[in-house]
Amino acid sequence: MGKQREFYDEQAAAGKLGFPIAAWRWAAASGLVPPADAGPGQWSRSVVDAVDAEGVRAALVGPMCAGQAADRLTEALGEPLPRCRPRVTAAAVGHLVKADLLVWLGGDAACPDVHPDQVAALARRRDLPALLDRHVPLGPDQVAVRLGVRRVDFDQVVRLGWTSPISSVTIDYKSHGGLTKVRLYSGVDLALLPVLRPGVDWEALRTVAAGRRSPLAGLATVAPGRDVVLLAEVARIARVGRAAVVNWRRRHFDFPAPVGGTDVHPEFDRSAVAAWLLDHDKIEIPS
Numbered sequence: 503m504g505k506q507r508e509f510y511d512e513q514a515a516a517g518k519l520g521f522p523i524a525a526w527r528w529a530a531a532s533g534l535v536p537p538a539d540a541g542p543g544q545w546s547r548s549v550v551d552a553v554d555a556e557g558v559r560a561a562l563v564g565p566m567c568a569g570q571a572a573d574r575l576t577e578a579l580g581e582p583l584p585r586c587r588p589r590v591t592a593a594a595v596g597h598l599v600k601a602d603l604l605v606w607l608g609g610d611a612a613c614p615d616v617h618p619d620q621v622a623a624l625a626r627r628r629d630l631p632a633l634l635d636r637h638v639p640l641g642p643d644q645v646a647v648r649l650g651v652r653r654v655d656f657d658q659v660v661r662l663g664w665t666s667p668i669s670s671v672t673i674d675y676k677s678h679g680g681l682t683k684v685r686l687y688s689g690v691d692l693a694l695l696p697v698l699r700p701g702v703d704w705e706a707l708r709t710v711a712a713g714r715r716s717p718l719a720g721l722a723t724v725a726p727g728r729d730v731v732l733l734a735e736v737a738r739i740a741r742v743g744r745a746a747v748v749n750w751r752r753r754h755f756d757f758p759a760p761v762g763g764t765d766v767h768p769e770f771d772r773s774a775v776a777a778w779l780l781d782h783d784k785i786e787i788p789s
Contacts, residue, residue, distance in 0.1 A: 509540045510550050519555040524607035525562040528617055531605040534558055568592035568613035571604070571621045575634075578625035587631065588647040593671070594638040598624070601637040631789035635689035639668055642685065648692050650708040658716045663724035664699065665691050693787050698776050700738040730762060730769040739775070740784045754782070 510518060515535075516526040529535045535553050540546045566574075575590040576583070583589065592613040599606045599614050603624060609615040624630065646653045659665055667685035674681050696704045707717055737744045751757045758778055763769035779785040 506547065508547050509544045510547065511543050511545075515545055515550050515553075518550060519553060519558070521555065521559050522562070522608075524565050524615065525558050527607050528562050528565075528605060529553070529558040532561065534561055562607075562617070564618045565607040565615040566618040566621060567609065567615055568595040571595045571616050571618075574618075574621050575625055575630065578630055584631075586648055586650040588640065588644040590634065590638075591644075594634065597638045598633075601633075603633065603637065629789075632787060635693045635787060635789060638689055639686035640689055640692065641671075642687075645687050645692055648689070649695065650704075652710065652712070652716070655707060655710065655716045655718060658718035658721075659695070661723060662718065662721055663726070663729065664695065690787055693789065694776060694785075697785055697788065698739055698772060700735070728762075729772045731772050731775055732763070732767055732769060736770065736775055736779075740779055742784075750782075750784075 507514065507518075512526045512530065513523055516523040519526075526535070530538075534557060535545070536549050538544050539549055569592045572590040572592050572595050575595075579587055579590070595604065595616060596610075596612045596614055598604045599611075599616065604614075604616045604620055606614045607616055624633075627633065640648055642656060643653060646656045649656060649659075665687055668688050668691075669686045670683050671686060672681050672683050696702070702718075710717060731739070733747050734744050736747045740747065756778070758770050758774040760768035761771050761774075776785075780787070
């Protein structure tokens with residue numbers, strides 16, 4: 503008789519107990535089996551032998567593919583979809599798995615299989631739109647939907663230097679010449695754009711007719727490292743008076759230091775101001 507295995511990874515544990523590896527992954531994530539006790543992703547023989555195999559089998563429902571999960575989360579956002587809210591995609595489900603909001607049960611890591619009960623619980627969360635903004639980056643066409651503007655207007659936003667990609671993904675558009683690199687943008691940054699650029703008439707921008715020149719086309723590009731705001735614009739962003747911002751500077755030692763300007767009219771880095779306002783609950787991420 504061969505020597506018995508003393509340690510099991512998830513595949514070996516599932517094989518020993520006779521159920522799919524997805525069942526073991528869900529059991530490990532939901533607490534049906536103890537945490538790995540023999541190193542990262544490794545369980546001792548005693549732990550595996552003590553697992554209630556029938557209970558683990560019964561706990562695995564599905565799994566649900568990423569496309570179905572995306573449709574369920576889109577439905578939870580409302581029918582019809584709220585304005586400025588793109589559909590949830592299968593790739594978005596992959597990002598929710600990376601954020602530990604869903605458990606990867608198998609399939610392609612970018613478009614994973616997940617547990618339908620966990621998807622249903624996520625769909626019931628009132629902060630689902632905020633979670634999507636926080637964890638799911640968007641491609642340019644999705645960004646245009648998120649902002650409620652035309653794609654050409656978002657292209658102007660990029661030209662102006664108001665936002666920049668955080669990553670990219672290569673997609674095989676077989677009907678359009680093969681592999682294409684698509685830039686991805688932060689959902690939080692995009693949700694905050696109308697807040698941080700109060701000088702733009704966003705409602706008017708959202709109603710520009712197709713074929714018309716973008717109202718943003720005539721604006722000057724932000725020079726690298728020179729996206730700055732004066733105290734008056736900080737007040738407009740936070741929807742308070744200028745005196746309130748002056749008091750914040752006096753009372754809070756961590757208020758961003760000026761990066762230019764004069765003592766009377768100091769200039770502050772816009773992104774630093776935005777981070778401070780968020781950290782101190784002076785503004786919220788619109789969802």
